[in-house]
Amino acid sequence: MTSAGTEPASGRRDRKKRRTRAALTEAALRLVAERGLAQVTVEEISEAADVSPRTFFNYFACKDDALVGDQAGHSARLVARLATVPPEVPVLAALRTALDEVVDEVRAERELWCLRMDVVMRNPALLPRLLAGNAETERAIVEVVAARVGVDPDHGYPALVTAVTGAALRHAMTRWAADPGRPDLADLVDEAFAALAAGLPQPDRP
Amino acid sequence: MTSAGTEPASGRRDRKKRRTRAALTEAALRLVAERGLAQVTVEEISEAADVSPRTFFNYFACKDDALVGDQAGHSARLVARLATVPPEVPVLAALRTALDEVVDEVRAERELWCLRMDVVMRNPALLPRLLAGNAETERAIVEVVAARVGVDPDHGYPALVTAVTGAALRHAMTRWAADPGRPDLADLVDEAFAALAAGLPQPDRP
DNA sequence: TAAAACATTGCAGGGCCTGCAAGATCGCTA
DNA sequence: TAGCGATCTTGCAGGCCCTGCAATGTTTTA
Numbered sequence: 001m002t003s004a005g006t007e008p009a010s011g012r013r014d015r016k017k018r019r020t021r022a023a024l025t026e027a028a029l030r031l032v033a034e035r036g037l038a039q040v041t042v043e044e045i046s047e048a049a050d051v052s053p054r055t056f057f058n059y060f061a062c063k064d065d066a067l068v069g070d071q072a073g074h075s076a077r078l079v080a081r082l083a084t085v086p087p088e089v090p091v092l093a094a095l096r097t098a099l100d101e102v103v104d105e106v107r108a109e110r111e112l113w114c115l116r117m118d119v120v121m122r123n124p125a126l127l128p129r130l131l132a133g134n135a136e137t138e139r140a141i142v143e144v145v146a147a148r149v150g151v152d153p154d155h156g157y158p159a160l161v162t163a164v165t166g167a168a169l170r171h172a173m174t175r176w177a178a179d180p181g182r183p184d185l186a187d188l189v190d191e192a193f194a195a196l197a198a199g200l201p202q203p204d205r206p
Numbered sequence: 207m208t209s210a211g212t213e214p215a216s217g218r219r220d221r222k223k224r225r226t227r228a229a230l231t232e233a234a235l236r237l238v239a240e241r242g243l244a245q246v247t248v249e250e251i252s253e254a255a256d257v258s259p260r261t262f263f264n265y266f267a268c269k270d271d272a273l274v275g276d277q278a279g280h281s282a283r284l285v286a287r288l289a290t291v292p293p294e295v296p297v298l299a300a301l302r303t304a305l306d307e308v309v310d311e312v313r314a315e316r317e318l319w320c321l322r323m324d325v326v327m328r329n330p331a332l333l334p335r336l337l338a339g340n341a342e343t344e345r346a347i348v349e350v351v352a353a354r355v356g357v358d359p360d361h362g363y364p365a366l367v368t369a370v371t372g373a374a375l376r377h378a379m380t381r382w383a384a385d386p387g388r389p390d391l392a393d394l395v396d397e398a399f400a401a402l403a404a405g406l407p408q409p410d411r412p
Numbered sequence: 413t414a415a416a417a418c419a420t421t422g423c424a425g426g427g428c429c430t431g432c433a434a435g436a437t438c439g440c441t442a
Numbered sequence: 443t444a445g446c447g448a449t450c451t452t453g454c455a456g457g458c459c460c461t462g463c464a465a466t467g468t469t470t471t472a
Contacts (some may be wrong), residue, residue: 128334
């Protein structure tokens with residue numbers, strides 16, 4: 001029926017929850033895009049999604065969470081995907097490959113993500129919360145990178161690679177959403193990773 | 207007398223303000239290090255610094271600001287310092303040089319910064335707010351990097367370099383504060399920047 | 413010393429977020 | 443199908459964060 005493939009949805013209850021969560025996210029993004037973060041209250045978001053304010057906080061721990069979406073999910077899939085890349089592939093290339101999944105997810109919800117990036121760029125406090133920006137999410141990636149490289153997680157290298165590639169990904173996403181010409185997200189990520197792997201060589205002056 | 211060289215302090219009023227600000231920061235860091243961010247109220251911080259809660263908000267826009275310190279100051283000095291590096295120096299090296307000033311400032315207040323990094327690591331939500339983590343601060347750096355490289359600020363390169371080196375710096379600071387052996391901060395920053403310039407080559411397996 | 417400039421404080425109030433308990437809805441089974 | 447347990451929604455009370463305003467105190471300047 002409504003099966004979307006990978007969804008473990010079973011009954012009406014799960015469907016309702018998914019709908020409610022999506023409605024809250026969509027209402028939050030739309031309202032904040034219109035008026036700005038400070039000019040939208042949780043009460044208004046809940047109103048627009050037709051639930052009580054108290055219910056809002058059953059879905060999201062804070063107002064921002066309704067805007068930035070699900071971090072842990074992306075991170076978990078990235079880690080899982082990374083484990084399937086053959087160990088002889090260099091780390092940067094492996095991370096880039098594992099990111100394909102994330103890139104696809106983002107492109108699949110392009111409208112939502114453009115709205116989201118718009119909101120995030122207008123409210124910079126949200127940016128670090130996107131895509132492996134928080135330390136919890138990073139820790140998992142650091143560990144799997146350390147295992148792949150074959151060094152201790154306390155060695156500086158895995159953490160450096162994780163922090164730096166996270167920054168590169170956020171950079172690519174920001175460019176993607178900002179440019180009206182809309183280059184393909186995958187190309188922008190490729191470009192950023194290529195620059196990283198090459199040691200950030202300065203571009204030719206025009 | 208108490209002149210510290212670059213301070214534009216004039217009268218007693220400025221001295222008092224500086225003392226109050228320092229007292230609030232110190233109280234906030236100490237209390238949060240002891241109990242955790244959520245277990246410390248602004249009222250308690252103000253109490254410890256012997257000012258009213260209302261006065262706290264005359265100094266800091268929010269509770270977190272008392273913990274993470276002054277971003278804009280570091281950023282402004284970094285930008286100014288960057289302008290003094292000869293233009294033929296490659297960007298990464300120039301940024302590394304300009305960071306010497308920040309590194310020195312951090313080392314000069316080592317105790318405070320160790321406490322601060324401890325707090326930040328225990329409360330990861332604060333990490334992105336350190337050292338060019340927010341978009342406002344980054345914008346200024348992006349522009350000066352763009353001018354130095356000779357490309358348009360909308361070209362992806364300056365923003366990528368800024369984001370990535372910011373991540374590298376935060377990484378170095380985190381390692382610096384975490385390691386009981388206390389390697390020198392400048393060495394850790396050097397190491398991170400060298401890895402960036404070399405394209406993040408994988409370390410030898412032990 | 414008087415006036416101007418600025419800092420501190422209290423107070424009122426809106427918004428965020430949480431714990432708790434009552435009621436509604438859903439899924440399963442006798 | 444009736445009912446039971448699990449889960450979801452909601453209201454309410456309450457603490458904390460943060461802000462604007464107006465009164466009071468302190469420093470600087472004339």
